[in-house]
Amino acid sequence: MPSNDTCAPLSRRALLGRAAAIGGAASMLPLLPAWARSGTPGLPPVAPTLSGDHIALTVAETPFSVGGRTGHAITVNGTLPAPLLRLREGRSVRLSVTNRLAADTSIHWHGLLLPFQMDGVPGISFPGIRPGETFHYEFPVRQAGTYWYHSHSDLQEARGHYGPMIIDPADADPVAYDREHVLVLSDWSFLHPHTIMRLLKQEGGYFNRRHLTLAGLADHGDPEQRIPLRDRAMWAGMRMDPTDIADVTGAAYTYLVNGHGPEENWTGLFRPGERVRLRVINASAMSVFQVRIPGLRMTVVNADGENVRPVTVEEFQISVAETYDVIVEPDEDSAYTIVAESADRSGMARGTLAPRMGMSAEVPPLRPRPLLGMADMGMAGMGTGGMDHAGMDHGSMDHGSMSMRDPANAPPDVHVGVGVDMIAPMPQDRTGHPGLGLEDVGHRVLTYRDLVALEPNPDPRPPSRTMQIHLTGNMERFMWSFDGRRFSEVVEPFRFARNERVRVTLVNDTMMQHPIHLHGHFFEVVNGHPGRHPRKHTVNVLPGSTVTFDFTADAPGDWAFHCHLLFHMHAGMFNVVSVRPLDGGPA
Ligand SMILES: [Cu+2]
Secondary structure, three states: OEOOOOOOOOOOHHHHOOOOOHHHHHHOOOOOOHHHHEEOOOOOOOOOEEEOOEEEEEEEEEEEEEOOEEEEEEEEOOEOOOOEEEEEOOOEEEEEEEEOOOOOEOOEEEOOOOOHHHOOOEOOOEOOEOOOOEEEEEEEOOOOEEEEEEOOOOOHHHHOOEEEEEEEOOOOOOOOOOEEEEEEEEEEOOOOHHHHHHHHHHOOOHHHHHHHOOOOHHHHOOHHHHOOHHHHHHHHHOOOOOOOOOOOOOOOOEEEEOOEOHHHOEEEEOOOOOOEEEEEEEOOOOOOEEEEOOOOOEEEEEEOOEEEEEEEEOEEEEOOOOEEEEEEOOOOOOOEEEEEEEOOOOOEEEEEEEOOOOOOOOOOOOOOOOOOOHHHHOOOOOOOOOOOOOOOOHHHOOOOOOOOOOHHHOOOOOOOOOOOOOOOOOOEEOOOOOOOOOOOOOOOEOOHHHOOEOOOOOOOOOOOEEEEEEEEEEOOOOEEEEOOEOHHHOOOOEEEEOOOEEEEEEEEOOOOOEEEEEOOOOEEEOOOOOOOOOEEOEEEEOOOEEEEEEEEOOOOEEEEEEEOOHHHHHHOOEEEEEEEOOOOOOO
16 A cells, blocks of 8 residues: 655655645655665665555564574564554544464554554453454544554564554644654664573673673773772672663664664665754664764654654654654755664664765764763762762662662552662652763753643643652562562552543662653653643653653553563563543443
8 A cells, every 4th residue: 555645755845835735746846766765775675654544564474684684573564664654633544453473463553542442452452463363453543743553462572563653743734844754763683582581581781791791892992991990899789780771782782773774774865955854763672772963953843743842952862662853954965874872882773864875974983881870879969970989988888778779768659579679769850861871972962851842731730649650670680660569460550530630750769761651641741841841652761760740541441551671561560550430431
């Protein structure tokens, strides 16, 4: 079902006036095939777009090649990423998903507001799709923006089962642009995800430590060497590692742009002077990216599908499952490198913006790995990068109320068992923080506090209730949970009365960042812009920090609520948000 009824890569400015007929606008422009506008030199184009009111998708196992090696991927209609779905706000859509795998599958429409039976989480909102069967998802499209979709079954997402979804607004888009490109960032491993999970269970820092031995790291400075000996002993005494930023690293991953590795250099075309909209989606299983385009400033116009006041930056961090739309205006007849470093700086996804295929620009080297500091341990005011030696008594680090190892710091509703080995003593709101390792990069980096909703928040009521949810874990055993309880431990769901307005504070008691995702709703991140708090479906909670959001439980049903690091979710950082009553009576 090829589409040319939408404006994907054509001149968007021509279409902004609602009067412009689609055919009329198209006829004014060269109708280049998709591969001529973006792609990868020397590789066959694999970027199909599907649109219309009925879309058929088939999930199957197919070969996937990157970096000269071929592995087994789980694909949709044979491609990785899955096809771009282009929907339109105000229409209804029927998506028929056929399962050609030997195991159950599912598709979750990430960020979409829809009836919970269509949300696609096996065991929560529907039974899943058995081998050989077809499930028909049907729902009205109630929103516009950049979204994506992925499997919610087992660890299939790590094997390629994800794709982009764009919903064009029913009315004029407030963002003017001439051309757009979709950038699906992701991580690929030739190790089976069950193998990765087993290795992480054996040793929480398996890939992190393995990375330390990789040749070449010394070229840009082994961070271990920047840590004084006595601090190293302190970290060891706490059984922690200050370079422990990512569970799975470039030692196992190739980082992808639209399914292409760094050498394959996915390229998006532009004409100098155009305003180009980049729709950036982090579809990784485990990788937080830090994105910049040397030589170009990026104006952020949309986050998680919701328009925000334009804010111009030179870099932004995008956590797993978030989306950001940015406008760039390359005005020279030259190429620009899109750099998406993994947050632990163990590798990068790389692409190019260029006036012509085959051009490339300099690729900057990976920057030095960041070090965790006191703030990442939930110890406020003690510095953010590296250790702040002034006024710190190293001798008391491992005991007393300032220790992350003191269970007395746990609030009464957190279950402190074997699954919890850290409790942040003084977690702080760090929504003004740009991301680990981005404090001192010398240019402007987006923070959550920069995000201001373009439209006023729809529910002006103050919250009638507050609640805290602790993000907890045991790093060494790779156990992850909410409030110290893994999902497998038959936890109580988080219960909300329908249309209740609640202020929720997420408290990250761990030293890792967690992108927390709520299905079926948006929440407003409390970031100092009351009335215009940014509405998001996923929020990244930095180590040792808190994030507060206001939430209107306006979608009845049972909804998944989880960390979007796939292996954290799999290990237990997952629960159900239950909104009652359902339609048609009490519950
Ligand atoms: Cu997590």
